[in-house]
Amino acid sequence: MKKKSINLLSISLMVLMCCSCFLPSAFAGKKDDTLNIAFSKELETLDRYFNTAREGIVIARHAYDNLLYRDPVTYEYKGLIAKTFKWNSDTEMEISLRQGIKFHNGQELTADDVAYTLNFAANPDNKVKTQRYSSWIDRVEKTGTYSVKIMLKKPFPAAFEFLSGANPIYPKDYYLKVGTEGFGVKPIGSGPYKIVEVIPGQKIVMVKNENYFKDSPKGQPNIGKIVWRTLPEINTQMAELMTGSLDWIYLVPPDQAAKLAKVPSLTVTPAETMRIGYLQFDSANRSGKEHGMDNPFANLKVRQAVNHAINRDSIAKNLLGGQSRAVYSACFPSQFGCEQDVKQYKYDPAKAKKLLSEAGYPNGFETTLYGYRNRPFAEAMIGDLAAVGIKAKLMILKYAALREKSRSGKAQMQFLTWGSYSINDVSAIVSHFFEFEADDLSRDPIVKDLLIEADSSIDTAKRKKLYSDALKRIADQAYWCPMFTYVSNNCYSKDLHFTPYPDAVPRFFQAKWK
Amino acid sequence: MIVMVTVSLISFMLLRVSGDPAISLAGEGASNEEIEFVRIQYGFDRPLIIQYFEWAGRALHGDLGNSPYLNQPVAQMIKERMGVTMTLGVCALSFAMILSIPLGMLAAIRPNTWIDRIALSISVMGQAMPSFWFGLILIIFFGVHLRWLPISGSDTWQHFVMPTIALGYYATPAIMRLVRSGMLEVLASDHIRTARAKGLRWPKILFKHTLRNAIIPVVAVAAVQLGFMLGGSIVIESIFALNGLGNLAWVSISRSDLPVVQAIVLFLSTTYIFLTFMADIFNAFLDPRIRSS
Secondary structure, three states: OHHHHHHHHHHHHHHHHHHHHHOOOOOOEHHHOEEEEEEOOOOOOOOHHHOOOHHHHHHHHHHOOOOEEEOOOOOOEEEOOEEEEEEEEOOEEEEEEOOOOEOOOOOEOOHHHHHHHHHHHHOHHHOOOOHHHHOOEEEEEEEEOOEEEEEEOOOOOOHHHHHHHOOOOOOHHHHHHHHHHHHHHOOOOOOOEEEEEEEOOOEEEEEEOOOOOOOOOOOOOOOOEEEEEEOOOHHHHHHHHHHOOOOEEOOOOHHHHHHHOOOOOEEEEEEEEEEEEEEEEOOOOHHHHHHOOOOHHHOHHHHHHHHHHOOHHHHHHHHHOOOOOEOOOOOOOOOEOOOOOOOOOOOOHHHHHHHHHHOOOOOOEEEEEEEOOOHHHHHHHHHHHHHOOEEEEEEEOOHHHHHHHHHOOOOOEEEEEEOHHHOOEHHHOHHHHOOOOOOOOOOOHHHHHHHHHHHOOOOHHHHHHHHHHHHHHHHHOOOEEEEEEEEEEEEEEOOEEOOOOOOOOOOOOOOEEO | OHHHHHHHHHHHHHHHHOOOHHHHHHOOOOOHHHHHHHHHHOOOOOOHHHHHHHHHHHHHOOOOOEOOOOOOEHHHHHHHHHHHHHHHHHHHHHHHHHHHHHHHHHHHHOOOOHHHHHHHHHHHHHHHOOHHHHHHHHHHHHHHHOOOOOOOOOOOHHHHHHHHHHHHHHHHHHHHHHHHHHHHHHHOOHHHHHHHHOOOOHHHHHHHHHHHHHOHHHHHHHHHHHHHHHHHHHHHHHHOOOOOHHHHHHHHHHOOOHHHHHHHHHHHHHHHHHHHHHHHHHHHHHOHHHHHO
């Protein structure tokens, strides 16, 4: 009996010893001044000009600097690499550069680097993937060691926005030497963090740039090291956060974020983002004209009925939660020119039914609602539509497949979202969807003319008025059913001081340990 | 060969009809001109059949093309990640064997008793539970609550413990049932009866005379199971963030990186066919009756 007990004890001890071997060697965080963060998506390259992912924007804000910086609170443009910047005319900008800024390899940043980088990005032959951010630039000329002139193809009022949000400056000599492929895995910038290790598909390690220039409007980096991991599964990210192996994750679904909020060691901050959700209708009736389909959405009253049928407030409050709110104008409220005084279609099923009846659909009709994400939201919309007699079948497709269907004029009602590339200007949304480009399903020449004029004016008041008129007409004609703003649930360690902003670009260079 | 061609052709066509890869590559909000540029640049504008034969011709010469998304040779990407998937597959198969053979033996020694029922229940649970769910349960229990094991990554051997259990447990019932039925059959045979009559010790009868005969079909089935596990690692690798072929397949599907998906399908189907072929040969080697037939 005694021998049996001793054997049992030995086995138990062995198991315990084995288990102690399993314990992770080091936990993340404050103790070793290492911020461990995770994103779902693997970046194809760290060259910002050759990736279009949000993760690419985040890396770029840390490793590189732009000419300008947009204050995330006041939305004021400040010089970053630029010391001063001004318009010489509608199509010429003059910029003087700060002296003494160094790239991570120790080389000084001069006008040569600025002119080379921006001319490279603007040249279509270089096939950069972010053409839309730089296609407005005609050429950049060096006017001195620390000064450049940017010549525009035509007046482009969002130039400051694009110089601050996109178009980072690269070291000319290094980029010429290693090319985009070499730069994509071993980049060098002048930002607050320098990239020291890249394991594709697994992690990127950044360390604080000790020589970052002192009067940068970005501030000085505080945390010594950032380890960026790629973890595709949100459940895995959550588990790692709960064990302390990660210090920060975001884009956590609301129900999961509510669970994390109950964990004492974590903070959950639901922050509103610039992404909005909306329904887009085939108002121009391409499905009818080109494919012979019966299209109820060509009728204004039907579009208005849908606008009245959707309970935006309920979806925003119950499904998105946090700071999400209903929107009625086809833009994000903080964007320049986002007119809020537009026709508002409040939730009113009775009015929706009346409008349907007036449109010739007293018993409603059958249709298809296409979407590519957020199935629960789409199901809530289908419920609201069913309540007024519109029997919508839900069809969730891959983004590429939906885009193909939409641009071929076969989708009559789509649930879409748009993040405006985090650009705080309505041209990043309405000009994309209402200027007769591929995604314009309303094809209204009045709206188009208003927007084109607004897009090419640098007179702020005039632009505001033109965008206002365009947005009012979009609402009057119910070309869209704008619904709600999205929320990004930032979940992070209680030890971390972190502030999220509406552009959904986390700024770890401002984060610090408590 | 016919199977490989059929698999590659079907997967090629299915991937193409699931959406325009040029739209995915061009990114959200790309204009028609940008999409058209990508389409021409990567040859997606040509007829599907031409695209297929061109790809197949290059693949026969060992050139699996480049990933348009990561701009890297696909063969290199597969080579870099193959080790993780193979390690996981072999570990999972070993785990499945270690669990299912004793269970099968126990069930066969005491057929139709509570021991048999428990052994069968333990094994069937593995097949009844979706592997992603079981994986998450393991993470919550061993990773979050007990903190015994790392949750994600593939840096150390500890990282493979939970994925091995999650993947291997699924294969347990097939092997366990085979061991059980094989053992029952052998235990009822004349030579075992003779061995018992001779007074041989029970463990010797069990391991030397029974298991050795009963395990022959198991060894062959194990090779096929390994093929299943390599394919089935897609879900497990993405849950545990193992940087293997399964994870690569998953992210490549989500971003319509067709050359990569196509190459992984070809690689896995070839491996599966090879393993099945090896299983047949091994079977024939172990069992002279198969050789003579």
